[in-house]
Amino acid sequence: MLSKITKTKTLAAIGLASLLTLSWGFSQRVLAQTPSQDNPREGLPGRRIGGGTRGDCKLSSDITALVPEKNPVLTVAGYPTFFFYMPQNPTPLSVEFVLRDENDEKVYEKTLMTSGNSGIMAISLPASKAVTPLVPDKNYHWYFSIICNPQKRDDDIFVEGFIKRVVPNEVLASKLEHASPEDRAAIYADNGIWQEALLTLAQLHRSNPQDLTIANNWNKLLQSVGLDTIAQEPIVTVSQK
Helix, strand or coil, X not given: CCCHHHHHHHHHCCCHHXXXXXXXHHHHHHCCCCCCCCCCCCCCCCECEECCCEXXXXXXXXXXXXXXXXXXXXXXXXXXXEEEEECCCCCCCEEEEEEECCCCCEEEEEEEECCCCCEEEEEECCCCCCCCCCCXXXXXXXXXXXXXXXXXXXXXXXXXXXEEEXXXXXXXXXXXXXXXHHHHHHHHHHCCCHXXXXXXXXXXXXXXXXXXXXXXXXXXXXXXXXXXXXXXXXECCCCCC
């Protein structure tokens, strides 16, 4: 787990110059999430790519979770947003998202119907009394499944992984509060907080599709974790919270 000492060391390593622009260095810093003495990670198992042809699923390519390979992925949000690439299918498909806590208790479940078109979709935990926010420093297990045959759930095509909420210290919180959206994405990346770096850039990219700088940084962010093949895919939905 990320201790207070670890967070302080990570924050102290941030140079002010790195916060002024989004550059290739920005996307490289996101990769600083491998296990080390200064940045321990549990190395929990995950499956970010799922493929196959089963039942009504005749996907043009694999479903993909927009996450690094290392787990858990970090977030600062009590109600985070998750991103998934849905490949094209001849017909609409039913998909299911499930989040469970460390005791394997269900926190949230959502089922929805896709259009059948390819694109990157977002699923956000709703900030409501019915859903308990993520508790800091706890590992949560998420699943995203395509239901190929409702009568035979063993045929589901799925991806899965872990997410952990961390609490920014006062210095980091102040930087985030006063930063522009572009700089905020870089600050999140500098601290290995993937989920908000991705969400911030996704919102910017969808709101400003003609901005080449934002598009370039979005592409580099995905390329930095080996997701080159879906970097050019359209963003279908993005949480505006």
